[in-house]
Each structure stands twice: as structure tokens, then as C-alpha cells.
Amino acid sequence: MFSLNKLCPTITNMIRFDHSHVMVTFHQYEKDKSPRVKKALADTICDALEIHATLEEEIFYPVMRQRDAGEPFxxxxxxxxxxxxxxIDELRRTSGADPRHDKLVMELMRDVMHHVADEETTLLPHAEAKLSRDMLTDMGAKMTRRRLELVGPKAGKLAKEHAVGFSGSAAAVVVGLASALFAAKAFGPKKPWKSSPA
Ligand SMILES: [Fe+2]
Ligand SMILES: [Fe+2]
Incomplete structure (x- = not known):
């Protein structure tokens, strides 16, 4: 039987995609950029990390804890x-013109990279070994629905930060294209495409 879930990415791939998005944004951050651009990039990183952590805490980690409470990671x-x-709170309270801003971004990202390395080399392969493909895609669909609820109220703010942070950057095109392809895969066509009557 046709299942919409088959078109959905698994939760583990969605988590990897979120990590990549944060890393691409971080790679745009340079000391010599204007305070406005640096603040917009930091805001994009902070918002993306908060949404990502909430999604993991609400949807991914409870299932993993239930399945494998003995695993320390x-x-x-x-x-x-x-x-x-x-x-993130400290970074948000710091102006982009403050010399501490660069240091706080680097400290945050150093911790994030360690955390992401643990998730990508240990936890995600572990989840893929323990959970069925159907379960992983069901969880991916749940994550997409919850993401829409979390992003909805701040969609305008996120788009503005992204536009300022990535202004004049070729990476903006890459991120935009990747997001569009990922969204197309996540939401999939509900029905086969039909031409509208002339
Ligand atoms: Fe995490
Ligand atoms: Fe993560």
C-alpha cells in the first residue's frame, strides 16, 4: 500500500541535515564582517540550535531512552x-560590535561540534541499528510537524536574519537549494501532479 511516510526523510537524516545547516552558517562567520552581519549569523545559529534541541528532546531522545536506557551517551x-x-542566552545579550561576541560564537560552536560528533558517530548509527525504517520515518514526520509549529511564529524573523547573514554569499544559494530539496522530500507530493484545466 502507498505510504506517504516512504517519501519522508528519516529522523536521523533530518538531524544530520540540521547539523549541516548550522555548520554552513557558522562557516560564514568571519571576524572582519560587519557587526550587523555577525549578529544575524549568530542569531540564525542560536535559533536553529534551539529549535533543533527542542525537537531532539521532544521526539528523538525519549524514544532512545525508552529503548536503551543503559547507554550512557x-x-x-x-x-x-x-x-x-x-x-546561547549569553551570546544573544552580547552586541555584534562587542569583541566578546566572536569569542562566544567560537566557544558555542566548539561545544556544539563535540556534541554533534557524539550524535553523528554514536547515537544516530545506534538508532538506525535499533529502530525500523518505518519507525524512523514516522519520527521524521512527527519532527516535521512539530518544526512547523515552532518555526511558524518566527518565520519572518528567521528569514530576515538569514538574508542579512548570508548577503552576497554563494553559500546562501547552496543552503537555499538544499533546504528546498529537503522540504520537497519531507512534504512530498500528496497526489500525483495534474495539470489544471485550461
Ligand atoms: Fe543534540
Ligand atoms: Fe543534534
């Missing part, structure tokens, strides 16, 4: 997310 994530949120 599953329990490391929560305190690491809490520390990340503390650093």
Missing part, C-alpha cells in the same frame, strides 16, 4: 543541551 545529551542554551 543517551543521558549526556540533556545536560549538554542545557549548557548550550546558557551559552
Amino acid at each position: 543517551i543521558h549526556k545529551a540533556e545536560p549538554e543541551h542545557m549548557e548550550m542554551r546558557r551559552m
Whole structure:
């Protein structure tokens, strides 16, 4: 039987895509850029990380804890997310013109990279070994629905930050294209395409 879920990415691939998006944004951050652009890039990173951590905490980690409570790396994530949120608060309160801004972005990203490395080399392969493909795509669909709820109220702000942060950057095209392709895969065509009557 046809299932819309087959068109949806798995939750593990969605998590990898979120990580890549944050990394591409971080790679745009340069000390010599204007305070306005640096602030917009930092805001994009902070918003993306907060939404991503909430999605993992609500949808991914509870299932993994239930399946495999004995695995220590599953329990490391929560305190690491809490520390990340503390650093995000501090970064948000710091002006892009403040010399501490660069340092805070680097500290946040150093921690994020360690956390992402643990998730991508240990937890995600573990989830893919333990959970069925159907379960992973069901969780991916849940993540997409919840993401829309979280992003909806701040969609305008996110788009503006992204436009300022990526202004004049070729990476904006790459990120935009990748997001469009990913969204097309995530939402899929509900019905076969039909031409409208002339
Ligand atoms: Fe995480
Ligand atoms: Fe993650």
C-alpha cells in the first residue's frame, strides 16, 4: 500500500541535515564582517540550535531512552543541551560590535561540534541499528510537524536574519537549494501532479 511516510526523510537524516545547516552558517562567520552581519549569523545559529534541541528532546531522545536506557551517551545529551542554551542566552545579550561576541560564537560552536560528533558517530548509527525504517520515518514526520509549529511564529524573523547573514554569499544559494530539496522530500507530493484545466 502507498505510504506517504516512504517519501519522508528519516529522523536521523533530518538531524544530520540540521547539523549541516548550522555548520554552513557558522562557516560564514568571519571576524572582519560587519557587526550587523555577525549578529544575524549568530542569531540564525542560536535559533536553529534551539529549535533543533527542542525537537531532539521532544521526539528523538525519549524514544532512545525508552529503548536503551543503559547507554550512557543517551543521558549526556540533556545536560549538554542545557549548557548550550546558557551559552546561547549569553551570546544573544552580547552586541555584534562587542569583541566578546566572536569569542562566544567560537566557544558555542566548539561545544556544539563535540556534541554533534557524539550524535553523528554514536547515537544516530545506534538508532538506525535499533529502530525500523518505518519507525524512523514516522519520527521524521512527527519532527516535521512539530518544526512547523515552532518555526511558524518566527518565520519572518528567521528569514530576515538569514538574508542579512548570508548577503552576497554563494553559500546562501547552496543552503537555499538544499533546504528546498529537503522540504520537497519531507512534504512530498500528496497526489500525483495534474495539470489544471485550461
Ligand atoms: Fe543534540
Ligand atoms: Fe543534534
